[in-house]
Amino acid sequence: MRSHRLLEQLDEARGLFQSANVNEQYEIEAIRTELRLRGLFSSKQIRPTSLAYESIIAVLFMQMTRTGQKLTVPPTVQSNPHKYAIPTALPRDLAAAVQADLLLLKNNTYSSTLLLVQLVNGTLARVNGKDAA
């Protein structure tokens, strides 16, 4: 099943988030904030689980810009993400990322745009440009 790869990508991002060192945590927090500023993660009530989810998505987007990896989300997963152990907010946030011109959607596959690359690189440069710790 094609969603298997999506689960692997999410697991990989989760692992990177959970093992992030101090500086990487700064980077993740900065990217997470920038994504929220652009309309992702729109839930007003913020919970620890949603913050973990947001951080994992931030890592996933960073990975997409660095490695060029793409996300394929089959229509069945889009409409029933919980049945495939995919975060239920993911389809909505991917759509928000497309709306914000951060991702390009073609044939159920999301790829990073130049704007996302610039956002990630620019944010990381700002975070690492000084002694943030």
Next chain:
Amino acid sequence: MSVFSQDSESVLDSKNNNEPKSFSQWQQLRRSNPSGMSGYYSTKSQQKMIADRKVLGSAWYA
């Protein structure tokens, strides 16, 4: 007379509570006070952080 030799720059300093905080100040709060009603991960703090980012623009990272 303060016991400190210079003014505190703590994000918890009541004198600075209404001033927009920078990214590094917010990260300082994340490490010192992550949970609870006024902790970094509270809804109120997260909303204030986004508001500060909007107010300060790219200077948020300065």
